[in-house]
Amino acid sequence: MSVLDDTFAALADPTRRAILARLRSGEATVTELARPFNMSQPAISKHLRVLERAGLVSRSRDAQRRPCRLQAGPLKAATDWLEGYSRFWEDRYQNLDELLDELKGEEADDG
Amino acid sequence: MSVLDDTFAALADPTRRAILARLRSGEATVTELARPFNMSQPAISKHLRVLERAGLVSRSRDAQRRPCRLQAGPLKAATDWLEGYSRFWEDRYQNLDELLDELKGEEADDG
């Protein structure tokens, strides 16, 4: 449904993350992408379809080849979403939460 | 396998993202989390199990209640991973890529 659904789902697979990493150093064809994976070509094509549906990869045409290129826009959207949680991974907030919890626990013990 | 697998997979579901959003404003019990969703309690419990397995939620004990708390550490790891792509969602790089592609296309046309 949401674009974040597709983006995060696409990123949840290590093969797909490796494909994206490879595409940072430039365009690559399907067979080039498949080579390091010891995995069948159709398997890679399926992964590429997932990445394409998530808008993370676009494909052009070069004779029989279908070169893939990284499209990072959705990654920015994902990062923006995660940014909303940045203040929660700073230690002082974590400690504050735990302190509040301890206090609550003491209340319960007392009465 | 990887912690990123579990993190991104957990984030791929809108219900789970909404649960995390709710937990930003403090601890909540399972029934409290289930209330806004028009979804059965076991369904929410399953989502919480996924979030817990991904290390995004921790649970304490308060009588029959099992209050859930946000654990943002894995979100930082995910953000760090995404950071490696930040230079690709800036327009000038995108344009550079497309320019290189156009040049390559012209070469092909010429020869």
Add this chain to the structure above:
DNA sequence: AAGTTCAATAACCACCTGGTTTTATACAGC
């Protein structure tokens, strides 16, 4: 002790996912 509340477990279902092998399609070059 009996009832109520909060949450987990079990059993089930439809659908999706990640992989396979096999087959088909599209283009290139001799």
Add this chain to the structure above:
DNA sequence: GCTGTATAAAACCAGGTGGTTATTGAACTT
């Protein structure tokens, strides 16, 4: 017009996911 190459498509399979209802269990309440 074959042959080889690059990729997609089809059919299949095992296992995971997201949901349900019904049941169980644990802990508070009266």
